[in-house]
Amino acid sequence: MLKEIRIHGRGGQGSVTAAELLAHAAFTEGKWVQAFPFFGAERRGAPVKAFARISDEPILVHSQIYTPDYVIVLDHAIYKVVDVTEGLKKDGMIILNSRKKPKEVGLKDCRVATVDATGIALELNLLVAGLPVVNTSIVGAFAKATSEVELASVLKAVKDTWSGSAGEKNARAAELAYERLAKGW
Amino acid sequence: MKTVVKQEMLALNGDEAVAYAAKQPDVDVVAAYPVTPQTIIVEKFSEYVANGEVETEFVCTESEHSAMTACLTASVTGARTFTATSAPGLALMHEMLFVTSGCRAPVVMAVANRALSAPLNIHCDHSDTMAERDSGWIQLYAENAQEAYDLIIQGFKIAESQEVLLPVMVGLDGFTLTHTLENVQVLSDEVVRKFVGSHQIPKVVTHEGKIVPFKLDPDNPMSMGPIALPNYYFEFKRQQEEAMRNALKRISQVNEEFEVISGRRYGNGLLELYQVEDADVAIVCLGSTTGTVRTVVDELREEGVKAGVLKIRAFRPLPVEGIVEALKKVKAVAVMDRSMSFGGGGGAVFHEVRHALYDLTPHPNVVNYIYGLGGRDTSPTQIRQIFEDLQRMIQAKRVGELVRYVGLRG
Numbered sequence: 075m076l077k078e079i080r081i082h083g084r085g086g087q088g089s090v091t092a093a094e095l096l097a098h099a100a101f102t103e104g105k106w107v108q109a110f111p112f113f114g115a116e117r118r119g120a121p122v123k124a125f126a127r128i129s130d131e132p133i134l135v136h137s138q139i140y141t142p143d144y145v146i147v148l149d150h151a152i153y154k155v156v157d158v159t160e161g162l163k164k165d166g167m168i169i170l171n172s173r174k175k176p177k178e179v180g181l182k183d184c185r186v187a188t189v190d191a192t193g194i195a196l197e198l199n200l201l202v203a204g205l206p207v208v209n210t211s212i213v214g215a216f217a218k219a220t221s222e223v224e225l226a227s228v229l230k231a232v233k234d235t236w237s238g239s240a241g242e243k244n245a246r247a248a249e250l251a252y253e254r255l256a257k258g259w
Numbered sequence: 260m261k262t263v264v265k266q267e268m269l270a271l272n273g274d275e276a277v278a279y280a281a282k283q284p285d286v287d288v289v290a291a292y293p294v295t296p297q298t299i300i301v302e303k304f305s306e307y308v309a310n311g312e313v314e315t316e317f318v319c320t321e322s323e324h325s326a327m328t329a330c331l332t333a334s335v336t337g338a339r340t341f342t343a344t345s346a347p348g349l350a351l352m353h354e355m356l357f358v359t360s361g362c363r364a365p366v367v368m369a370v371a372n373r374a375l376s377a378p379l380n381i382h383c384d385h386s387d388t389m390a391e392r393d394s395g396w397i398q399l400y401a402e403n404a405q406e407a408y409d410l411i412i413q414g415f416k417i418a419e420s421q422e423v424l425l426p427v428m429v430g431l432d433g434f435t436l437t438h439t440l441e442n443v444q445v446l447s448d449e450v451v452r453k454f455v456g457s458h459q460i461p462k463v464v465t466h467e468g469k470i471v472p473f474k475l476d477p478d479n480p481m482s483m484g485p486i487a488l489p490n491y492y493f494e495f496k497r498q499q500e501e502a503m504r505n506a507l508k509r510i511s512q513v514n515e516e517f518e519v520i521s522g523r524r525y526g527n528g529l530l531e532l533y534q535v536e537d538a539d540v541a542i543v544c545l546g547s548t549t550g551t552v553r554t555v556v557d558e559l560r561e562e563g564v565k566a567g568v569l570k571i572r573a574f575r576p577l578p579v580e581g582i583v584e585a586l587k588k589v590k591a592v593a594v595m596d597r598s599m600s601f602g603g604g605g606g607a608v609f610h611e612v613r614h615a616l617y618d619l620t621p622h623p624n625v626v627n628y629i630y631g632l633g634g635r636d637t638s639p640t641q642i643r644q645i646f647e648d649l650q651r652m653i654q655a656k657r658v659g660e661l662v663r664y665v666g667l668r669g
Contacts, residue, residue: 097440101270110439132442134550136403136435137638 076129077222078139082158083148086118088209091235092146093124095213098231099223100128108133121149121156128222144220147171148208150192159184169219169255171208176258186258189215189251198250200243207244214248218255225252263522266444273404273436274299276443277343277369277429280411282307283451287338290318290329292348295381296433297371300343323348327355327366334364335483337474339415339458342366345433346373346387353391359426360395360499362484365418366426368396369411372546372597373433374633382634383433385546385597389607395499397427397506398575400545402531404441407431409523412446413513415455422505424461432547434634446521454520503576510573529578531570534560535585538567540649543586543612544595545571548630548637555642566646571608582615591649592616592625599629605662624658630665641665 079096083089090111097109105128112123125139141161147153150172158168159181166184170176171191179186195206210232217225228248233241271279278300281289289308291301308317316333320326323344334340344352349370359366370388374380388398397417401407407429414427431437446454460472463481471479487495507529514528525531531549534556535541542552552568559566569585571577586592594613596606603610609627616622628645631637645665652658 094440098270101268101442106442107270108439108441110434135554135639136432136439136547136550138636140638140640 076127076131076133077144078142079126079128079144079146079216080139080142081124081126081146081148082152082156083122083124083209084118084152085120085122086205087148088207089122089124089148092148092209092213093126095210095228095231095235096126096216096223097128098234099213099217099227102227102230103223105129106132112138121152142166144169144216144222146212146216148191148212153179153181167219169212169215171212176256179258187215187219187255188258189255191215191247191251194247194250194254198243198247200247207247210244211247211251214251215255218252219257225249228252262519264446264450264520266446266521269443269445270440271404271408271443272299272438272440273401273407273431274371274438275303276404276408277411277431278303278307279443279445280408280451281341281367281369282313283446283448284412284415284455285339285452286313286315286341288316288318288330288333288340289342290320290326290333290340291342291344292320292323292326294323294345294348296373296437297343297345297348297369299437300369300371323351324355327352327359330366330368331355331359331362331364334359334366335362335475337458337460337472337476339419340364340366341368343369343371345371346375349387349391350375353394356391356394356396356426358484361495363424363499363502364426365415365424367411367414367418368426368428369407370428370430371433371437372430380633381433383435383597384632384634385430386599386632388428388430389598389600391428392575392607395425396575397423397425397503397510397573398430399427399510399573400430400571401432401436402547402549402570404436404439404443405523406525407436408443408445409517409521409525412451412455413510413517416513416516417506417509419458420505420509421459421461423502423509425499425502425506430546435547444521444523450520454517507573507576507578510576525572526570527581529573530581530585531572532585533568533570535567535569535589537565537588539565539590539653540592540646541567541569541586541589542593542595542642542645543569543571543582543608545574545608546597548595548597551637551639552642555639555646559643559646564646564650574608577611577615579615582612583619586612586616586623587619589623591652592623593628593645593649594625595628595630595645597629597631599632609662624652626652626658626660627662628665629662635666637666
């Protein structure tokens with residue numbers, strides 16, 4: 075089964091890295107994957123998108139994703155300015171970085187899960203250039219919400235990407251997000 | 260007998276896959292200048308050099324014109340040579356592309372297909388390589404990162420074949436392939452080295468009657484690419500055309516030889532047919548769009564529509580007979596062009612495919628779709644729309660507009 079994932083964030087938040095981590099995690103489980111950025115003009119702070127595909131079979135399609143199965147939102151405020159539900163499949167799922175409970179978010183016609191990725195980053199002092207790192211933890215949350223990838227695969231992907239203490243800290247963030255994810259269904 | 264070897268599966272983007280392939284067959288010289296979206300190729304390759312993983316001489320040049328000059332001059336000394344570039348870089352190489360093919364230097368080059376300015380755009384289309392289709396280079400186009408990897412390896416073997424001796428450019432769609440992470444199966448260095456073989460240099464007779472390798476060598480001095488006035492120039496060009504004809508056969512052979520070791524085969528190496536055999540409607544395209552078309556063909560087949568896709572893998576040399584054979588029973592054909600031939604009445608691929616079908620009676624109705632310029636995304640919905648247009652064309656028994664635009668605003 076082909077699963078399509080769209081990631082919304084702001085330039086600098088690591089949306090593309092999140093897509094690649096997801097793909098790497100699924101790849102380590104023997105899946106066929108794709109991960110790619112939205113090919114636009116990325117600017118720090120501006121709303122950006124990235125995409126990932128996961129499948130049991132080779133993936134032929136090479137277009138952007140228009141009808142995602144899952145949407146990941148890295149920035150807690152972005153869903154107010156960007157239609158993050160656009161094209162989302164029926165019974166599709168949105169995983170949101172937010173302190174709110176899923177029912178408080180106010181998104182309709184989809185399953186919503188939330189996790190305070192920003193809070194986790196601050197708690198772990200996981201900062202880059204003074205900004206909280208949220209992309210690694212949200213991938214852990216994705217594993218919990220969707221069961222498309224195992225947490226262990228996410229941790230492996232994180233540690234393969236960053237060695238040493240950075241890898242450990244990011245992996246811990248993914249674990250915490252996995253534990254703390256709140257499902258609204 | 261199949262002797263497919265065990266391969267490692269990696270997650271690589273198209274650029275990384277190309278760099279990985281270029282690292283394997285003992286390349287002597289890489290001369291390059293980085294340009295988006297090709298940059299990762301030269302970055303990766305310079306890492307291999309810095310880490311001592313290859314013994315390649317890496318030449319950082321001040322421009323692409325110089326990069327191609329360095330590749331040409333290295334190649335004619337007998338060095339196996341590789342480079343990579345993209346739109347503005349390829350355009351700057353223009354003069355040296357002709358010199359390289361004219362000197363019969365078997366340089367292999369990856370081109371991350373990208374739009375040409377103005378307005379400035381770094382995203383995918385085929386304006387860059389289509390503008391160089393008459394430069395005397397073999398042109399092969401990759402559908403995905405795996406094929407980009409495979410084509411670079413095959414490229415060395417094709418280019419260096421004694422009956423060919425032509426430079427090869429491998430096109431891979433900018434960003435859509437260069438920056439997309441995908442599963443890529445890689446062969447071992449040893450298997451690739453053995454497959455490509457050592458660089459065999461043909462022997463020629465010097466003016467003194469000595470039989471020597473055809474390369475610049477202080478012990479056996481000779482000139483390459485010297486002046487040829489109206490008395491000889493024409494014959495040189497005719498020979499290049501002969502080499503292109505030989506390349507048709509060689510590309511097919513190398514495709515088959517590659518299947519023996521890798522288990523991967525791409526049609527006959529020149530064209531890849533998918534559900535074309537009994538198709539009423541077919542799309543002709545090249546590059547990464549082919550995969551998207553395949554998925555739409557699958558959907559349409561389930562709906563009972565006889566749709567197919569013909570992928571052109573080798574645009575130079577163009578397999579004219581193969582195109583005729585593939586499309587002779589198809590009723591309506593859409594040729595997709597990801598570049599413009601301004602004022603030419605359609606794109607380059609359209610001109611050539613339609614020309615190939617001229618002698619068929621009756622011949623299919625052929626229309627042109629210009630698409631995806633400057634990285635405009637090509638969705639399955641757009642592809643479906645093209646197939647629907649073709650079906651309507653058959654029903655109405657009327658062709659209508661020959662040149663159309665898909666995904667264009669307004």
